Amino acid sequence: MARKPPKKPAMPDDKDKAAPADSPVSPLDDKFALPVGPAAKPVPSLKPLPIEKKPAVAPAPVAAAADADEDEDEDDEDELDDDDEDEELVVFTAREAAGALATNFAFVRPFLQNSRKMLAFVLFGVVVETLFNVIMPLSLKFLIDDALGEEDFEALILILSVLGAAGIVTSIVAVWYERWDARLVASVLSDVRSKLFDHVQRLPSSYFGRTKRGEILSRFSIDMSAFGGAVESFNNTGLLPFLELIAGIILMLFLNWQLAAVALLVFPITLIGPRMLTPKAVQANYEQKVQESALLGVVQENVAAQAVIKAFSLQRKMFGFFRLRNDDTRRKIASATFLSTMVERSVTISVLLLHLVVLALGAYLATKGQITVGTFVTFESAFWEVSYNIAHLMHFIPLSIQSAAAVRHIQELLDEPTPGTDRPGAPELPRITNNISFERVTFKYEGAETPVLDNLSLRLDAGKTIAIVGPSGSGKSTLLNLILRLYQPDEGRIAIDGVDVRKVTMESLRASMAVVFQENMLFNMSIRENIRLGKEGATDEEVEQAAKKAEIHRYIMSLPQKYDTPVGERGDTLSGGQRQRIAIARAIVRDPAVLLLDEATSALDQTTEAAINKTLLKLAKGRTMIFSTHRLTSVVDMDEIIVISGGRAVERGSHKKLLAANGVYRKLWDDQSRNSHDDDDDDDEDDDD
Structure with a gap:
């Protein structure tokens, strides 16, 4: 069965080369400074590289205009900072992957209680598709050894008929359960958003007094996006590949346990390339993320300062600043994209080499008569399926880790206590009279x-x-x-x-x-x-x-x-x-x-x-x-x-x-009257000028 291609997680990549020494420098560079060049070390852990935050240094007229929207800008910058801080990296261990899956499942489980029917339909469809994807390579053994090898035309017709019927039924079931899966995903995300919004409505005023607006909004935007991405991808790049991986390994062991043992023992070697390249890819991807946020910050500042920019005819100068930042972003994207591709290519090359080993060993066993040609072809097909599903899981696990971080961030907000509104049996307040x-x-x-x-x-x-x-x-x-x-x-x-x-x-x-x-x-x-x-x-x-x-x-x-x-x-x-x-x-x-x-x-x-x-x-x-x-x-x-x-x-x-x-009130009155007269005098002087 054809399956949706896996969604690629944000693959981290290598750090870009330092800009030439004679590159023009924007006055905004101090604001959006990045640790790049040879001195920037790769990030070997799940924690993103901390970026030193410096005070904004901007042209005086631009800074003056930005002050008018200071509060809103600070909140917007907080959202950008949250975006950076929530950026998860691709380096992970088995324990981290298992922990992320457990975190996500524990969070989602209560929201599935009202969707048991949809969940049952989805699980049934996944099992049916898994069985078909196992039967498909297994049928090659009977097709080659029994139908073609024995020149049994009736067996050939029977095998092809069964495969055709199974394929049609599986296709219908797949369309049917994908529809329920889409409804289930939409229902879960809607329920999470509703619970989050309802909780925010019931939070005390003291919470909003000590919490920045950007921190709250990031739960609805950045965190919900990361969580939603994992939920939407779970079926096609998580659950189905996992079941097919288990079924494929069982099939390989059933066909020839010695050949299966060799393949499974050698397979970890294919991870050496990605593990070597990923730290560099991590750094490049993170720097790309920060650079894009910095570019967005330049645009944000420009929009806020439009009145001053037009008044001082700064359009060309501002475009020059933007072009410098945009060029830096272009270089970061190119570097990150290349290294992301190299990580994936290293996996592909390693898997191809492993398949050559399996092909050589399988062909040797077939020529010696230890396995049939049908068994050899079926084993190779099953091994390709196992490799394919491992690749799917390798794409899903980073999404799951990102989602787990987002879930923890969302849960922090949901754990904020909400005071009870009314006491049991509280009466209504009559209209005030005294x-x-x-x-x-x-x-x-x-x-x-x-x-x-x-x-x-x-x-x-x-x-x-x-x-x-x-x-x-x-x-x-x-x-x-x-x-x-x-x-x-x-x-x-x-x-x-x-x-x-x-x-x-x-x-x-x-x-x-x-x-x-x-x-x-x-x-x-x-x-x-x-x-x-x-x-x-x-x-x-x-x-x-x-x-x-x-x-x-x-x-x-x-x-x-x-x-x-x-x-x-x-x-x-x-x-x-x-x-x-x-x-x-x-x-x-x-x-x-x-x-x-x-x-x-x-x-x-x-x-x-x-x-x-x-x-x-x-x-x-x-x-x-x-x-x-x-x-x-x-x-x-x-x-x-x-x-x-x-x-x-x-x-x-x-x-x-x-x-x-002649007390406190009198003093306040005299102070305000004096200030008012001073302001009037200043206005008169301005008029005289």
Whole structure:
């Protein structure tokens, strides 16, 4: 039976020659420096060669533009780094291969429980195909010795008829089980992705605070790709070749155990060539991988800095940098490809030499009458089949090792503990009527030495507009996060109308609240769908009413697609003020009893901030609004202002009362007023110039 060709794993290869000394040097070379040339030693283990990471050195204008997207770039570079770190090499031992298979099987096994029917069909088909691939060479013995040797025409017809019928049946079974195999693979990968995504949704906020975004995304991209590659290849380059290998060896022993013993004992000699060439191939392949990532980094930096590149007419210079890096990549690819081919060629040449030995020995035994011609031909055919299946397994084992590394990486994320959402029998939280109270609350972020909130006792009355202000790092945002149960206090409790928020259902707690953050995430969907996320099943009328209250309805109606206008990735097609108003509409559509605003206007210009603050004060009527901010000009009209400092509430009162108290609030106000005047003076000087 014809079998799918094996997928070639990323074959590692030799290190490239050092570039000529007079080669032009890109200023980006420091950023993407590689250990190449004679000094670069081959990597003899499964660990990839560590690359020294140096600070980025880029032209000043390019670096300035890159700073604008620093956070996103860092995450993207983390993904590139993860890609490099997860690169597995081809040198492996039998113990490593067995361990990788055990790791993969243990991980996949739970996902096969719901697919037993599909698994049974696949195993049945594999067994049928294995039997046919054993019967096929065995039939040569009877065909040559009995049919042709005895000139028995009836036996010839019978053998050919049986082979033809078996071939047709096996082909039908193969198509049938390949279909089930495709469904089984798709089901397993889908279930793994679903479990991984669901687990991420249930992780605590503290995990996202200490984990880079690239580390999480690498599980869904790099690791799932490596794991999926092994799962997709398992049947045709793993299970089927393994069964056929065992069956082929049994057939060889059955035909002539002496000849089989010679072939099997000599076969390990064929691995000498690959074992000698593979360390060099490892180094070259790894350097190719790093070089390609470096090239991608150049493109990434170029895209991020397009405004500066165009403004300074740097297109030709940037293309020169890219061409240098691209030429280096071309040389690495050529070297890696050549050495990969040499590794495979060494196997082919060694196997051919071994077959010559078997042919010579078999022919000698046949001429001496110790074996029949049919036995000799059948043995040689079986030996070719064994060699072919060993080659398949040699391709699959590196894939399995890569997959095992990916599985361990995925399992690390799945092993992260997820806090229970609700206590058994937890009641729902009724709409707030009295107050939110912090009762001797102490909270410290994971890994921090000092608490952000230290024995804080505070009462926030319902129906008021309350501002939480204080120096940077004083715990303003933490206070709101604790109300939402994004974090749990280390000591003390937070109560709403006297009920501990940990004793009510999470859904009812958050259903009574809405939050607007400083950086509000808009999803890549329409404006209508983004607003509707605030309330599941909200009608179009409710969506439009919320937009009107947020004073964004008129702008939306001016768009060609109106509420069906896509906002783009992260809402990038909208201005900062427009994004913020849509986020406010998303919060208002759920008609919350408590509206939480975490630095909701801090990133906006003063004109936009003043307009949105006016809107927020209108929306605050009839509900409790808690506004965390460091801009004191935003809180002048609030019912009450609470000053947080050193993890405690040190002052509270109206704007006028706090100014008259001449305390912390007064100092913060004077500092901001002074800075504001300095900025105005600088602007005036710029205008005069």
